Amino acid sequence: xxxxxxxxxxxxxxxxxxxxxxxxxxxxxxxxxxxxxxxxxxxxxxxxxxxxxxxxxxxxxxxxxxxxxxxxxxxxxxxxxxxxxxxxxxxxxxxxxxxxxxxxxxxxxxxxxxxxxxxxxxxxxxxxx
Amino acid sequence: xxxxxxxxxxxxxxxxxxxxxxxxxxxxxxxxxxxxxxxxxxxxxxxxxxxxxxxxxxxxxxxxxxxxxxxxxxxxxxxxxxxxxxxxxxxxxxxxxxxxxxxxxxxxxxxxxxxxxxxxxxxxxxxxxxxxxxxxxxxxxxxxxxxxxxxxxxxxxxxxxxxxxxxxxxxxxxxxxxxxxxxxxxxxxxxxxxxxxxxxxxxxxxxxxxxxxxxxxxxxxxxxxxxxxxxxxxxxxxxxxxxxxxxxxxxxxxxxxxxxxxxxxxxxxxxxxxxxxxxxxxxxxxxxxxxxxxxxxxxxxxxxxxxxxxxxxxxxxxxxxxxxxxxxxxxxxxxxxxxxxxxxxxxxxxxxxxxxxxxxxxxxxxxxxx
Numbered sequence: 001x002x003x004x005x006x007x008x009x010x011x012x013x014x015x016x017x018x019x020x021x022x023x024x025x026x027x028x029x030x031x032x033x034x035x036x037x038x039x040x041x042x043x044x045x046x047x048x049x050x051x052x053x054x055x056x057x058x059x060x061x062x063x064x065x066x067x068x069x070x071x072x073x074x075x076x077x078x079x080x081x082x083x084x085x086x087x088x089x090x091x092x093x094x095x096x097x098x099x100x101x102x103x104x105x106x107x108x109x110x111x112x113x114x115x116x117x118x119x120x121x122x123x124x125x126x127x128x129x
Numbered sequence: 130x131x132x133x134x135x136x137x138x139x140x141x142x143x144x145x146x147x148x149x150x151x152x153x154x155x156x157x158x159x160x161x162x163x164x165x166x167x168x169x170x171x172x173x174x175x176x177x178x179x180x181x182x183x184x185x186x187x188x189x190x191x192x193x194x195x196x197x198x199x200x201x202x203x204x205x206x207x208x209x210x211x212x213x214x215x216x217x218x219x220x221x222x223x224x225x226x227x228x229x230x231x232x233x234x235x236x237x238x239x240x241x242x243x244x245x246x247x248x249x250x251x252x253x254x255x256x257x258x259x260x261x262x263x264x265x266x267x268x269x270x271x272x273x274x275x276x277x278x279x280x281x282x283x284x285x286x287x288x289x290x291x292x293x294x295x296x297x298x299x300x301x302x303x304x305x306x307x308x309x310x311x312x313x314x315x316x317x318x319x320x321x322x323x324x325x326x327x328x329x330x331x332x333x334x335x336x337x338x339x340x341x342x343x344x345x346x347x348x349x350x351x352x353x354x355x356x357x358x359x360x361x362x363x364x365x366x367x368x369x370x371x372x373x374x375x376x377x378x379x380x381x382x383x384x385x386x387x388x389x390x391x392x393x394x395x396x397x398x399x400x401x402x403x404x405x406x407x408x409x410x411x412x413x414x415x416x417x418x419x420x421x422x423x424x425x426x427x428x429x430x431x432x433x434x435x436x437x438x439x440x441x442x443x444x445x446x447x448x449x450x451x452x453x454x455x456x457x458x459x460x461x462x463x464x465x466x467x468x469x470x471x472x473x474x475x476x477x478x479x480x481x482x483x484x485x486x487x488x489x490x491x492x493x494x495x496x497x498x499x
Contacts, residue, residue, distance in 0.1 A: 036340075040163040058179055059163045060186030063156045086165070087158040 022104060026065050028055055030074065030093060030101045037078035037092040040066070066091060074100055137168060140175050147187025187391075207425030208317040209267070210418065212279070214411060215314040216264035218308075219282070221359040221407065223257030252289065256282070267318070276322050279315040286311045298459050299448045302468070306437035313429055341467070355410040362403030394397045421487070428479045432472030439471050 022030070025047075032038060032046035041068075044057050057065075057088030069075045078090040093101070145153055154265070164179070177292075230253070259282055266275035286308055290301045365388045415426055450458055460468070 040159055041166045044163065044167070059160055059167065059184075060179075061165070062185040063152075063160055064186045064190055066158065067152065083162070086162040088162055089159045122263035 022100070025055060025061065026058060026069060027101070027104055029057075029062070029065050029069065030097055030104075033091055033093045034098065034101060036085060037090040039088045039090050043091070071095070073097070137173055137175070138165060140311075141165070141183075144175060144180055144183045145187070147184050147191075149187075149191050152187075152190055178378040203419075203421035204425055205321065206422045207429060208321050210422065211426050212275070212314055212321065213264060213267045213431040214414070215310055215317075216260050216267060216275075216279070218407070218411070219311065219314070220257055220260035220264055222307075223253045223260060225359045225362060225403070226253035227257055228359075232475075256285065259285070263318075272318065274320050276315070276318040277309070277320045283308075283315040294459075298457050302440055302444055302448060302460070305440055305468055306316070306433050309436045310433045313432060313472075313476075317429065355406050358403035358406050424483055424487075428476070428483055432475045432477050435475040436468075436472050439467075443467070444480040 028047040028050055029043055031050055032043045035046065038046065040059070040062055044059075044062055046057050047057050066075065070077075070091075073094060075091045076094050078092040080089045082088070123128060138161060139494070141161055142157075145157055145160060148157075164175075259278065263275050263278035263282060266272075266278060286304075290304050290308060294301045317466065415423055418426060444464065447460070447464065
């Protein structure tokens with residue numbers, strides 16, 4: 001979007017996105033969209049369900065995340081509709097978004113495995129003591 | 130649509146004004162849809178957490194664009210130019226104080242017997258060295274260190290001026306333009322910390338027609354040479370001044386050459402040719418900038434100039450009375466508020482005018498911009 005007649009390239013934002021670590025709220029949003037195209041309210045409800053009530057996203061935070069993910073090319077608009085004279089936009093995961101979610105999931109799984117193994121050792125040691 | 134929807138929706142729309150216009154244009158309507166879907170059936174006012182989240186998210190979006198290197202190339206160049214030039218000016222003002230003190234102390238107190246360091250005003254020497262170092266860090270591309278130095282310089286200036294307020298409040302008011310300049314310098318250098326790449330800083334030294342390069346190497350060298358005139362100005366002034374003593378310890382001074390009518394630069398009866406040359410050089414450099422960068426440099430300079438004008442006109446009476454009376458007259462709440470708000474207001478209005486002007490220009494192709 002031109003600002004003051006000078007174009008700020010979105011490629012720059014894409015590069016920035018791939019360098020940034022995705023925080024848990026953004027990961028939950030990607031997880032929600034992995035189920036299929038959803039609009040903002042549905043994403044909020046889905047994130048609440050996925051996190052078992054621990055992650056409650058409010059509207060302002062949600063749309064900051066959606067904006068960053070969209071600028072970063074990890075999500076895109078699937079379709080729009082007008083409901084009760086208000087715009088409702090549905091988002092879906094892009095291929096890059098799915099790949100990024102897969103990488104983050106794999107990293108989380110490795111971390112979880114390490115933590116589980118160490119906890120088993122800890123419990124074993126505790127039992128011996 | 131239920132009865133509660135209209136006032137609640139209106140209140141949500143007011144809260145959404147915290148977000149930047151671009152964000153509101155893209156997401157405003159769907160955010161309203163989500164907010165209304167999240168609201169309770171008879172809800173008439175936004176919830177506290179929802180409101181707080183909207184305000185903080187809006188501010189984060191506004192600030193995050195600049196902090197994440199989202200400054201436009203013109204704004205980035207202007208911040209670099211302004212930051213560098215203001216560091217040079219601040220350094221030269223301090224070096225002038227040092228030189229003037231050494232020269233005139235020699236006139237009235239005789240030769241220095243305890244070594245030159247004893248004759249030098251240590252505070253001015255420290256600020257001169259400090260701002261010179263920050264200017265060098267700017268040109269070298271060490272933006273984090275330059276920003277840190279500028280913040281230290283600003284805090285130091287606040288400490289010095291604030292420390293003198295109790296005994297001489299007029300000194301704080303007189304130096305308010307200096308505090309404004311250091312504040313905007315520090316703000317510019319802080320804003321540039323997260324800009325992409327150090328290449329942008331090298332633009333200060335190289336004129337690349339393909340980019341919005343603000344200064345060329347020759348310009349920086351010429352600026353430095355002109356700025357050095359500030360340091361030798363007291364020597365030249367001393368050479369052109371006749372000092373006569375009547376034998377009772379009273380000295381009178383007059384210039385060998387006519388004093389030029391240059392307003393503040395010659396108010397004290399001396400031709401400060403170094404200062405005149407520096408002002409001319411700064412004007413020439415700014416005129417050489419490309420229009421978008423030049424507009425922004427002028428915008429960044431406006432608060433300092435406005436503060437100086439405001440102090441000399443609106444607070445002239447206060448300055449004169451405070452210097453005369455003992456105990457000194459302190460600022461009222463309104464005066465203090467005006468001093469703080471004036472530069473911010475000038476900057477805000479200037480930013481708004483600039484955006485309106487450039488939005489109008491955006492309808493016309495602008496040559497030379499990427």
